[in-house]
Amino acid sequence: MAMHKMKFIPVVAMAIALASCGSGRTVDAPPQKSAEELAYISDDSPIKKARLDLAISPLFDDPAMAETRALLVMHRGKIIAERYGEGYDADTRFISWSMAKSFTGTLIGFLVSDGRLVLDDPAPVPAWQRSGDPRGDITLRQLLHMSSGLDHTEVGEEGGKTLYEADTQRMLFLDGSADMAGYAEARTLEAQPGEKFEYSTATSMILADIITRTLTKSTNPEVRRKITSRFIRGRLLEPLDMESTFFEFDANGTFLGGSIIQSTARDYAKFGEFLRHNGARKGAQHLPVSWVKFMKTSSENDPAYGGHIWLNKRRPEGRNQVLFPDNGPETIFAALGHLGQQIVVSPEQKLTVVRLGKTQDDVLGPMSAQIGKVMALFPIEN
Known part of the structure; x- marks a missing residue:
């Protein structure tokens, strides 16, 4: 039925246009929004409010974008646009999902700069x-680049596995949930370390466990949680x-470094700004600036992936593009x-730019492209 409608649309549009020409009338432009409707955009915005709103509004109003719950734009360190969906506001904490991976990559950087890793x-x-275990050759760099070679299946469709056979679901919600890092670390190799890129939440849980065991030798879950929380707060959350x-923790006292942080849109923006300023606030x-540079440098097996962060570069053939290169x-x-969920810098x-909401992963393209259109309004500065 949709196809038949599409056939008639140009005809109707042409008829309206011809009628307008014949009568001397023009087709009405969309009504201008009131000052109150545009109040979510700051008077300090370098882009005219109506123009910026025209790029932001589809994220909330266009069904192709699905559900945007929060959108925040910071320019030169100031919030110039902040809009929330119904039922959400500046105090709402939103789940990070895999944005947590970039937090984990940053926390690893503190320990590397301290000389502890x-x-x-x-x-x-x-x-x-153990002697002869080939996994003993996996380096920290390879884990950060998602190139460990471990047999981790991120989503159910991969390799024909069902949803409940995928490692992410098993680790987070099923038989691996009590000790998620233990589950992830028990997997065998499917490739030589450093040989191939395979995005994996389980890999980030291994890094979270490495952080925790670097901070404490205790196996007591409560001790692990308290010491790691103190480190996270002292090195990252309080300074920013x-x-x-x-941060959420599993029953073994390991923070869920691949998938679950709860935070406001403004706090997510502060993290993005921290990395924009190369680790300074x-x-x-x-x-160290050198660590942020490492995070933003392409890995060997995927130009669009750095040290636990995505880059605006074209990916190899056969892989979904994630940003807007x-x-x-x-x-x-x-x-x-x-x-x-996006923190784009x-x-x-x-x-x-922070965007939080609920758009199914197989239809992310229009929403991500619209974020690109919002950002394209702003000039490149010296």
């Missing part, structure tokens, strides 16, 4: 240290004034999560 040393996972952000350098600088990078445009 080494990027190209074998990853300190006790289960891999992210007081509304909470208010003049204080908390994370044809509509923005290559220097754009992003923390991305399930159902369209453009250093050259001095922009951080």
